[in-house]
């Protein structure tokens with residue numbers, strides 16, 4: 001996770017102070033990229049302990065097309081609670097756009113199924129894209145999508161994936177987002193009979209909140225450790241049939257957790 005550390009150090013060095021929607025204030029860079037070759041191990045930050053369980057459950061919830069926090073809460077995941085209304089609803093966020101995008105002519109588009117079909121049928125296609133950025137529905141979403149578009153590519157028998165994240169909370173959100181899309185790359189590759197390739201993370205407004213700076217410096221003072229390995233249990237399940245227990249992370253030896261307040 002050297003790339004994560006280098007970019008964090010750059011935000012501290014070169015970041016420009018910005019006001020932001022939450023009133024917290026950030027140091028921000030515009031436009032940055034990190035690459036993770038999934039052959040090198042699973043990109044889970046080692047310089048603080050991360051809760052992989054929350055990350056897996058959140059991804060399964062997106063893939064189920066769910067946009068209500070109840071399912072997360074039943075599995076003890078509370079990361080979306082602050083944004084939900086009194087019924088637990090978040091509006092038409094990721095799950096809705098990924099699995100059931102409503103087009104102007106009344107069609108319901110399952111972007112994930114269509115992506116898998118396209119990768120299988122035409123692996124050379126340069127149109128392998130899923131987008132959560134639905135301008136007509138942004139106003140009804142509790143939060144506009146941050147990880148808003150991803151593209152896959154098949155090359156040399158491997159599935160590469162690039163994410164565009166328009167807004168990136170580098171200390172709290174980004175370690176979750178990297179692990180989540182790395183998992184998705186593994187799952188999509190398996191679904192299509194390919195090996196997982198490179199995960200490319202591209203960020204737009206890449207920021208450290210002003211109340212995360214001490215935590216970031218503490219983290220940068222720690223030595224980066226070897227990456228863990230991910231094993232996915234094969235029960236013959238399809239992309240939508242995974243359970244939390246199917247994911248096993250081995251040799252994860254992180255430094256202790258570092259707590260930080262989330263900006264709402």
Ligand SMILES: Nc1nc(=O)c2c([nH]1)NC[C@@H]1CN(c3ccc(C(=O)N[C@@H](CCC(=O)O)C(=O)O)cc3)CN21
Pocket residue numbers: 050051054078079080083143169172173174176258259260262263264
């Ligand atoms: N400011 C902000 N940052 C985000 O990363 C973020 C949002 N808002 N809003 C929507 C989602 C919710 N996400 C979140 C919310 C909270 C944590 C968080 O508090 N993480 C703790 C541990 C939480 C746990 O696993 O239960 C951490 O130390 O990583 C992480 C991602 C990512 N997103």
Ligand SMILES: O=c1ccn([C@H]2C[C@H](O)[C@@H](COP(=O)(O)O)O2)c(=O)[nH]1
Pocket residue numbers: 021022143144146147167168169170172173174177263
């Ligand atoms: O998956 C996520 C979701 C959210 N974030 C962060 C990025 C920003 O700090 C906030 C969103 O605020 P906006 O004003 O809508 O940009 O949440 C993230 O890093 N990852």
